[in-house]
Amino acid sequence: xxxxxxxxxxxxxxxxxxxxxxxxxYRREQTVDEMLEASKQNNRIVVSSSRxxxxxxxxxxxxxIYLKSTEVSEQLKSIKDxxxxxxxxxxxxxxxxxxxxxxxKRSKNEVINRILEGTAKNYEEFWECDSCSKIFWxxxxxxxxxxxxxxx
Numbered sequence: 001x002x003x004x005x006x007x008x009x010x011x012x013x014x015x016x017x018x019x020x021x022x023x024x025x026y027r028r029e030q031t032v033d034e035m036l037e038a039s040k041q042n043n044r045i046v047v048s049s050s051r052x053x054x055x056x057x058x059x060x061x062x063x064x065i066y067l068k069s070t071e072v073s074e075q076l077k078s079i080k081d082x083x084x085x086x087x088x089x090x091x092x093x094x095x096x097x098x099x100x101x102x103x104x105k106r107s108k109n110e111v112i113n114r115i116l117e118g119t120a121k122n123y124e125e126f127w128e129c130d131s132c133s134k135i136f137w138x139x140x141x142x143x144x145x146x147x148x149x150x151x152x
Contacts, residue, residue, distance in 0.1 A: 002083050005039045007048035010067070013075045018100055019145055021093035022085070025100060036060055047079065073151040080152055089149045094127065094136070101131025111135050 003023040006014040014026040025044065027035045032053055039046050039062050046057045046064040057064035065082055067075045080087050094103050106126045114135055115126070123137040 002085065003042065003044045004079075005035055005044040005046050007035070007046070007050060007053060009049055010047060010075070012072050013047065013067075015097040016072055016076060016145070016148065017079075018095040018097050019091055020085075020087055020149075021091045021095060023095065023100065032056065036062060039063075045083065047075075073148045076148070077152050087149055087152050089146050096129035096132060096134060096136075098134055099129060099132045101129040103127040103136060104130055106135070 001022065004014075004017055005025045005027065006017070008027045011026055014024045017024040025035075025038065030038075035046065036053075036056060038044065039057075040060060043063075046053065046062055047067065048054055048057075048064065049067045049070075051066065054064050054066045056062075065079060067078055069075055069078070076087070079085060095101065096103060104127060106128045108120060108124060108126060111126045111128065112120055115137075119137060119139070123139065125137060127136045128134070129136070
């Protein structure tokens with residue numbers, strides 16, 4: 001499965017790739033050199049809207065994709081087409097949208113003391129991040145995600 005490293009201007013895209021189950025790092029405080037080195041060492045595809053970063057990738061023989069669009073659905077489509085990504089809804093192996101950690105399915109009883117009463121009342125399926133312990137469920141925001149995926 002493809003692994004990605006998105007540039008600092010592509011945070012929303014990074015979250016979407018994680019929702020879809022793709023191991024995706026997001027450059028926040030790292031330098032461009034650190035991003036490129038990590039990508040080269042770990043066989044990650046650099047995703048950027050910076051021509052200079054793409055040129056550095058080419059110079060260093062790092063797989064990359066240059067994104068022109070600012071719309072996440074267009075960005076995902078470009079990545080899907082170039083790298084033949086499997087994009088399905090609902091995703092099979094989601095990753096944590098916050099830290100990129102793996103998610104483990106949890107019963108409602110296991111998370112009941114860590115979620116709001118309304119969430120417990122309205123949802124049955126939950127996942128916990130193995131790294132940061134954040135709890136996830138398929139809430140109303142998934143309708144927007146589903147719509148974006150459908151546009152692909």
